[in-house]
Amino acid sequence: MKALRISGGTVYDPANGIDGVVKDLCIADGCIVADTSLAPGARTIDATGMVVLPGGVDVHTHVAGGALNFARGLVPENQRAARKFLHGLDRRAGLGGMTPTTFATGYLYAGMGWTTVNEAAVPILSARHTHEELHDIPIVDKTSLVLMANNEFVLDLLEAGEAERAKHVVSWLVWAAKAYGIKAVNPGGVEAWKWGKNANTLHAPIEGYKTVTPAQIISSLATIADDLKLPHPIHLHCNNLGVPGNFATTTETMRVLDGHRAHLAHLQFHAYGGDDWSTMRSESAKVADAFNAQPHLTADAGAVLFGDAVTITADGPWQHLLYQLTGRKWGNLDVENETGCGIVPYVYKDRNLVNGVQWAVGLELLLLIDDPWRIFLTTDHPNGGCFWRYPEIIHLLMNAEFRKEQLQKLPEKTRQRILLADLDREYTLSEIAIISSAGPARSLGLSRKGHLGVGADADVTIYPVRPDHGFLFSYPRYVIKGGAIVVEEGDVKDVTEGREFIVHPECDAQIEEYIRPLFEKVYTMSFANYAVEMERLRDPEVMPCK
Amino acid sequence: MIRFTLKETPSVPLEAEVLSPDALVSLAADQIRALPVLLGKRRRRLDEFFEVEGDGGDEIEIRGDAQRVKWIGRGMTRGTLRIDGNAGMHLGSAMSGGTIEVSGDVGDWLGAEMTGGVIRVRGNAGGQVGAAYRGGLSGMRDGLILIDGSAGLELGMRMKRGTIVVGGPVRDFAGLQMKGGTIVLREGAELRTGAWMNRGTIVSLKPIPLLPTFARAATYNPTFLRLYARRLASFGCGLPYDEQDGRYIRYTGDTAVPGKGEILVWEPRA
Numbered sequence: 001m002k003a004l005r006i007s008g009g010t011v012y013d014p015a016n017g018i019d020g021v022v023k024d025l026c027i028a029d030g031c032i033v034a035d036t037s038l039a040p041g042a043r044t045i046d047a048t049g050m051v052v053l054p055g056g057v058d059v060h061t062h063v064a065g066g067a068l069n070f071a072r073g074l075v076p077e078n079q080r081a082a083r084k085f086l087h088g089l090d091r092r093a094g095l096g097g098m099t100p101t102t103f104a105t106g107y108l109y110a111g112m113g114w115t116t117v118n119e120a121a122v123p124i125l126s127a128r129h130t131h132e133e134l135h136d137i138p139i140v141d142k143t144s145l146v147l148m149a150n151n152e153f154v155l156d157l158l159e160a161g162e163a164e165r166a167k168h169v170v171s172w173l174v175w176a177a178k179a180y181g182i183k184a185v186n187p188g189g190v191e192a193w194k195w196g197k198n199a200n201t202l203h204a205p206i207e208g209y210k211t212v213t214p215a216q217i218i219s220s221l222a223t224i225a226d227d228l229k230l231p232h233p234i235h236l237h238c239n240n241l242g243v244p245g246n247f248a249t250t251t252e253t254m255r256v257l258d259g260h261r262a263h264l265a266h267l268q269f270h271a272y273g274g275d276d277w278s279t280m281r282s283e284s285a286k287v288a289d290a291f292n293a294q295p296h297l298t299a300d301a302g303a304v305l306f307g308d309a310v311t312i313t314a315d316g317p318w319q320h321l322l323y324q325l326t327g328r329k330w331g332n333l334d335v336e337n338e339t340g341c342g343i344v345p346y347v348y349k350d351r352n353l354v355n356g357v358q359w360a361v362g363l364e365l366l367l368l369i370d371d372p373w374r375i376f377l378t379t380d381h382p383n384g385g386c387f388w389r390y391p392e393i394i395h396l397l398m399n400a401e402f403r404k405e406q407l408q409k410l411p412e413k414t415r416q417r418i419l420l421a422d423l424d425r426e427y428t429l430s431e432i433a434i435i436s437s438a439g440p441a442r443s444l445g446l447s448r449k450g451h452l453g454v455g456a457d458a459d460v461t462i463y464p465v466r467p468d469h470g471f472l473f474s475y476p477r478y479v480i481k482g483g484a485i486v487v488e489e490g491d492v493k494d495v496t497e498g499r500e501f502i503v504h505p506e507c508d509a510q511i512e513e514y515i516r517p518l519f520e521k522v523y524t525m526s527f528a529n530y531a532v533e534m535e536r537l538r539d540p541e542v543m544p545c546k
Numbered sequence: 547m548i549r550f551t552l553k554e555t556p557s558v559p560l561e562a563e564v565l566s567p568d569a570l571v572s573l574a575a576d577q578i579r580a581l582p583v584l585l586g587k588r589r590r591r592l593d594e595f596f597e598v599e600g601d602g603g604d605e606i607e608i609r610g611d612a613q614r615v616k617w618i619g620r621g622m623t624r625g626t627l628r629i630d631g632n633a634g635m636h637l638g639s640a641m642s643g644g645t646i647e648v649s650g651d652v653g654d655w656l657g658a659e660m661t662g663g664v665i666r667v668r669g670n671a672g673g674q675v676g677a678a679y680r681g682g683l684s685g686m687r688d689g690l691i692l693i694d695g696s697a698g699l700e701l702g703m704r705m706k707r708g709t710i711v712v713g714g715p716v717r718d719f720a721g722l723q724m725k726g727g728t729i730v731l732r733e734g735a736e737l738r739t740g741a742w743m744n745r746g747t748i749v750s751l752k753p754i755p756l757l758p759t760f761a762r763a764a765t766y767n768p769t770f771l772r773l774y775a776r777r778l779a780s781f782g783c784g785l786p787y788d789e790q791d792g793r794y795i796r797y798t799g800d801t802a803v804p805g806k807g808e809i810l811v812w813e814p815r816a
Contacts, residue, residue, distance in 0.1 A: 076681025080681050080682060
């Protein structure tokens with residue numbers, strides 16, 4: 001592969017303690033190398049006056065799979081209004097918008113400077129399809145997390161007190177799905193939804209079970225993720241998402257985790273006070289305080305931006321509630337013995353009290369959680385807004401004055417329920433590099449991502465001037481992925497293929513003999529077709545569990 | 547004024563959205579002749595299909611059987627478009643102003659998603675008059691469509707505002723998923739009129755088969771119809787409203803949605 005030198009750029013590489021130092025970066029064979037090992041005559045990019053950052057890493061997004069396709073089909077009006085990508089010599093046609101098509105997803109992420117994404121919710125039953133789609137998302141590298149907190153095999157074993165066997169089943173399922181980690185969505189609640197119920201309290205047995213509680217599911221899965229030495233801890237979508245007063249559930253969940261590692265997804269949707277929609281208020285301070293005191297936890301913001309969105313989640317009961325609130329469209333899926341899924345198109349409006357509070361809470365959490373290594377930039381795409389709007393959030397974080405201007409647009413009633421006006425913190429460029437790249441890479445356990453040290457994957461984003469103005473993040477001058485210049489002058493030039501990272505945790509060889517008869521009894525497909533074959537993945541790399 | 551005379555009906559549909567006052571108003575005759583049209587997928591010159599006379603101005607006349615010429619008057623905002631003959635699909639689609647007059651018949655999607663202006667068709671219209679395109683949330687948002695003859699399926703589908711008046715019979719699903727606006731059916735309609743309608747008014751001067759999800763609500767002579775009658779009288783089509791002549795039976799629905807729309811069926815005094 002070609003060698004490349006990036007000379008004269010101001011480098012921000014927080015993982016290696018480099019904060020705005022003018023230095024050269026050398027790339028060979030897709031990796032960052034030491035200056036001395038670069039062959040003479042390498043192409044040089046003159047980055048003088050430009051800013052050099054590690055390529056972005058999205059720790060929580062929804063870019064492939066059954067639920068996303070359901071959403072694509074449900075909102076043709078968005079597809080019509082979406083940005084069109086015409087096919088070119090090396091580019092495939094596609095649509096941007098709320099739920100971009102596979103190829104467009106790759107172009108849009110790369111065009112913004114992001115080079116690794118984590119698809120955060122995959123049912124095992126649609127894992128094969130998900131990998132086929134990930135296969136078709138160019139440029140960016142991918143990981144995926146498999147839904148586990150409402151899997152009836154696992155819940156039945158927890159009910160029977162067979163924690164050890166549950167661990168082996170989880171391990172087998174992770175490998176069957178060719179996943180990278182474990183996702184837990186509304187633990188127990190999606191299972192209860194199959195009875196028309198939800199799991200609102202952490203310590204009450206869930207519908208259909210005598211003893212299993214959401215708290216037990218959370219702590220068991222967190223323990224299993226630790227025991228299996230998964231690089232990314234349990235990725236947890238807490239109970240009571242979106243509901244006023246849910247901050248108590250969130251802080252209680254942190255207590256239940258009791259020292260285990262965990263990643264709390266889209267924390268914004270879990271930090272509300274009040275008793276109902278009319279009294280809803282921000283409780284970001286309480287959630288941030290509790291979170292700051294638990295150093296083993298990470299979280300992503302799940303920030304909300306005003307405008308169109310499509311909500312997609314395995315949290316079926318919540319989606320039904322949201323549908324009743326909006327009265328527009330609703331999609332609901334039952335995924336056999338594993339999980340569910342709901343789709344509701346949604347518009348966040350700045351005049352609306354609830355939406356205003358949601359917008360503020362996302363930013364408040366990013367500003368109140370003091371360790372940027374533990375809170376990451378996401379919108380829970382496409383739930384809180386589209387990933388291609390991340391630059392708008394960066395701008396809001398870096399510029400307190402701009403933030404206050406935006407705040408003035410909210411109704412007085414909303415402003416009384418939020419804290420944002422009191423927060424003067426402004427993110428530095430280095431902190432932006434942490435929440436958008438270095439932090440999520442570390443949380444995902446991807447040691448070659450999110451930094452620019454020797455041996456790292458050569459995923460580099462170069463912005464034209466010091467982007468004090470966050471919107472400049474929309475237009476990187478160059479994006480380098482795996483050593484290839486994929487974006488030049490803001491336009492996708494060279495379409496490379498992304499890789500997938502998966503894990504193969506240890507598991508009892510006999511566990512398949514336990515699962516097979518159960519599976520054949522309750523599933524509608526044949527067992528032989530359940531697990532995803534390695535051939536389905538593009539260029540997979542099995543990451544170590546250690 | 548510019549006059550276009552169709553040389554012969556093209557063998558495959560011709561897409562000619564340049565036949566619009568907005569596109570032509572500032573052009574000289576030779577520029578107009580060279581405007582691009584699409585014959586199937588092939589790009590051709592306008593004068594291969596039309597004789598062009600006159601130049602400038604926002605008054606256009608088209609002569610000949612243009613039933614295979616699509617997208618005439620697309621997005622027009624001003625001026626007059628007179629068609630002496632037939633016109634193809636998507637006539638006046640997304641127009642926001644000006645007037646279109648057609649002496650013959652028109653194809654499907656007449657005035658689809660239009661936001662203003664007036665369309666008058668002396669002959670018959672196809673389906674999806676004033677409708678939303680597939681995947682669109684709302685159909686026509688304002689303006690007036692008058693059809694002297696019959697109309698096809700899904701008339702006014704998802705329309706939000708504006709008025710459609712049809713002189714002849716209308717086929718199934720008139721006012722499907724209607725969100726607002728007014729449809730006047732002078733000769734009634736076939737099945738499932740107003741299915742899934744949320745809001746809006748459908749006035750039928752003839753008895754029509756109603757869905758079971760419409761409930762009889764009242765018998766009255768609504769005042770607002772006087773205003774409609776006065777406006778429509780200026781286009782030469784009356785609308786009965788006087789108590790001495792009869793009354794309207796009001797049905798509300800579609801309760802399957804549930805909707806707050808209404809169907810008013812005229813009942814002449816015996």
